[in-house]
Amino acid sequence: xxxxxxxxxxxxxxxxxxxxxxxxxxxxxxxxxxxxxxxxxxxxxxxxxxxxxxxxxxxxxxxxxxxxxxxxxxxxxxxxxxxxxxxxxxxxxxxxxxxxxxxxxxxxxxxxxxxxxxxxxxxxxxxxxxxxxxxxxxxxxxxxxxxxxxxxxxxxxxxxxxxxxxxxxxxxxxxxxxxxxxxxxxxxxxxxxxxxxxxxxxxxxxxxxxxxxxxxxxxxxxxxxxxxxxxxxxxxxxxxxxxxxxxxxxxxxxxxxxxxxxxxxxxxxxxxxxxxxxxxxxxxxxxxxxxxxxxxxxxxxxxxxxxxxxxxxxxxxxxxxxxxxxxxxxxxxxxxxxxxxxxxxxxxxxxxxxxxxxxxxxxxxxxxxxxxxxx
Numbered sequence: 347x348x349x350x351x352x353x354x355x356x357x358x359x360x361x362x363x364x365x366x367x368x369x370x371x372x373x374x375x376x377x378x379x380x381x382x383x384x385x386x387x388x389x390x391x392x393x394x395x396x397x398x399x400x401x402x403x404x405x406x407x408x409x410x411x412x413x414x415x416x417x418x419x420x421x422x423x424x425x426x427x428x429x430x431x432x433x434x435x436x437x438x439x440x441x442x443x444x445x446x447x448x449x450x451x452x453x454x455x456x457x458x459x460x461x462x463x464x465x466x467x468x469x470x471x472x473x474x475x476x477x478x479x480x481x482x483x484x485x486x487x488x489x490x491x492x493x494x495x496x497x498x499x500x501x502x503x504x505x506x507x508x509x510x511x512x513x514x515x516x517x518x519x520x521x522x523x524x525x526x527x528x529x530x531x532x533x534x535x536x537x538x539x540x541x542x543x544x545x546x547x548x549x550x551x552x553x554x555x556x557x558x559x560x561x562x563x564x565x566x567x568x569x570x571x572x573x574x575x576x577x578x579x580x581x582x583x584x585x586x587x588x589x590x591x592x593x594x595x596x597x598x599x600x601x602x603x604x605x606x607x608x609x610x611x612x613x614x615x616x617x618x619x620x621x622x623x624x625x626x627x628x629x630x631x632x633x634x635x636x637x638x639x640x641x642x643x644x645x646x647x648x649x650x651x652x653x654x655x656x657x658x659x660x661x662x663x664x665x666x667x668x669x670x671x672x673x674x675x676x677x678x679x680x681x682x683x684x685x686x687x688x689x690x691x692x693x694x695x696x697x698x699x700x701x702x703x704x705x706x707x708x709x710x711x712x713x714x715x716x717x718x719x720x721x
Contacts, residue, residue, distance in 0.1 A: 353474045354456070360481040360690070361448045364391055367488045369441055371495075376440070377431035380494040381708045386431040387491050388440055389420075390484045395444050396420035397480055398451045401473050401666070406458050412447070467666065470534040476666055479537065482690035489688040490709060518717065519641040523550035526635045529659060530697045539671040540697045542661045546631050552717040553628055553636050556644045558619060560597075561604035563611075566619050567593060577621045582614030585705055591615070595707040609648045609712050613680050613704035616651040616713035627653040628716035630681045630699065637683070637696045646694040648712030649682040656681050656701035678703050686710035 368376060368391040376388035385393075397420075399412040419425045419433040434440060460468050467473040529543040530536025566572075572592045575583045585591075593599065595610030602608075611619070613627075620626050628636075630652040636642050656679040664672055679701040685694035688710060692698075702709070 353471050353478055354452075354459070357474060357478050357481070358452060360478060360485060361452075363485055364394055364481060364488070365441060365445055365448070367391075367485065367492070368444070371492070373437045375492075375495055376437055377434055378495075379427065379431060380491045382427070383706070383708055384487065384491055384494075385427050386434065387488050388434045388437070389425075389430040390488050390491075391444055392416070392434065392440060393420050393422075394481050394484050395447050395451075398448065398477060401467070401477065402451050402455050402458075405467060405473075405666075407454060472534050473666060475535045476537075479535075479692050482692045485690060486686070486688045486693065493688075494708075517555045518552045519555050519636065520719075521548075521551050521553060521632065521636050521639065521641060523548055526631075526638075528631050528634045528697065535692075536697060537671070537699070538663060538665040539656070539658065539699050541663070542659060544659055548629075548632055548635050550719045551628070551632055552719060553632065553641070554625075554715045555642065557607045557648055557650060557712045557714045559604065560602040560606050560608050563594070563608040563619065564599065564602070564604070566622050567599065569622070571618060571622050577618040578614065579617060582618060582704070585612075585614055589705070591707075607644065607648045607712050609686070609710040610707050611651075611711055611713060612707040613651045613702075613711075615707070616711070619713055620715045623715050625715040625717040627651055628714065629653045630683055632716060633683045633714070634696050642714070645684040646689060647687050648684070648710050649686050649700055650684045650712055650714045652681040652683055653716075654681055655679065656699065674701055680704055682711060 368387055371387055377386050379386055396412065396416050399416075403409040403411070404413045417424060419430065425433065435443070455474065458468070459471070459474070461471045463469050525545055525547050527543055528546055530540035531543055533541055533543075571577055572586065578586060591612075594608055594615065597608075597610060617627055628650075633642075633650065633652055637645060655677055656674055658671070658675050662671075664670060680703070682700040682702060683696075683698070685698065685700075686709070693700075702711070
């Protein structure tokens, strides 16, 4: 995916992907909640159509009909996850309505599209780029849910390496310190939490060239890493004991491919593993610096936990609405970088900032270890 790709064509491709992913599910799977933190697949499809209508029909054309009619079940704050499946229309009705409404939305946007307009929603096709990214993120969630329903791949779905990893995943890259730029260079495509672009100073550090594999994680398990409080923060240790966690989410030790990248780990587990290796989690600025310098391999296979909380950059301005990022600057969410093998290209960009609470482990989340240069 290059920056020259027509965003309208890309948006239409994602629309078809969303409908196709939902169409491949049974009625029960469309409505089922695969995990307490996940919404049903059918809800994700209806929500994506709803969001299109909010920004194209309501914001640009002052037509609030669909927004008012469906807000009670499509706005996350008005629809508890546990009840979303029961509110969905029948499968065939949902698929037909979604396809027809998306086609109509495309026609409406073509009519009012003007990248040269002064209107910030249309200028540079910014709202179109927002819809592309929005749909890409929900498509990844749909794929995550589908994997949890899959008997053949299991819950945490291994992320295959490009080649044999073995001890190679411990090869270390030296990263020079200094002033570097982080954040979205393209303000049209970047999310509000990636802006404004910053100049930051990072100290010299080292970082693993590859994320941790199942083979490397198995060494942590075999050494009693889940039973040794030395490697855990006090908060992480309390969580581990309370939740009874002794392995990554849905991890089957005997069945795990050794050279696949481990996934389904919480930030608590990722931090414990990093300390077991004599290192730590990288700050997102370190990760982004190493990524843009071409020093990281196998990014975009698993989401990689970072050391820092999700926070606003100095000069942050909400867009396209106040609640898009602001509620998550709550001190409870931490940054993940890189994307996963289920991610679309828009999400795998170096500046993209994902964020979850430190106990989250139902996604394809892994770890890449960083080290201070004194180690």
